[in-house]
Amino acid sequence: MGTFLKVIGIIVVVFGILVVVFSLFGAGRFLNFMTSPGTTEESAPMMPWTGMALAGGIGGALGGLGILIGGVALYCLGTIYNDIKDIKARYQ
Numbered sequence: 001m002g003t004f005l006k007v008i009g010i011i012v013v014v015f016g017i018l019v020v021v022f023s024l025f026g027a028g029r030f031l032n033f034m035t036s037p038g039t040t041e042e043s044a045p046m047m048p049w050t051g052m053a054l055a056g057g058i059g060g061a062l063g064g065l066g067i068l069i070g071g072v073a074l075y076c077l078g079t080i081y082n083d084i085k086d087i088k089a090r091y092q
Contacts, residue, residue: 002085005078012071016064023060 002078002080002082005081006075007078009071009073009075009078012074013068014071016066016068016071019064019067020061021064023057023064026057026060
């Protein structure tokens with residue numbers, strides 16, 4: 001059971017890292033698109049939904065960090081489970 005939790009924890013950590021990276025990459029690409037110079041010298045006003053899209057990228061990154069923390073917690077629980085099982089076997 002502990003090894004299973006550790007493997008699932010590692011999978012969840014990798015998934016969390018992917019979510020964070022892709023969220024930040026998407027938000028960065030979106031900001032780069034919005035700040036790229038147009039054909040005129042005037043600065044283009046930001047669209048009304050720009051703030052929501054940026055907040056979605058940041059929210060995705062925070063959600064990814066939550067997933068990452070959950071994966072680390074599963075890994076730690078698996079390690080603790082294995083350690084307790086080893087201690088019980090040693091003293092019986």
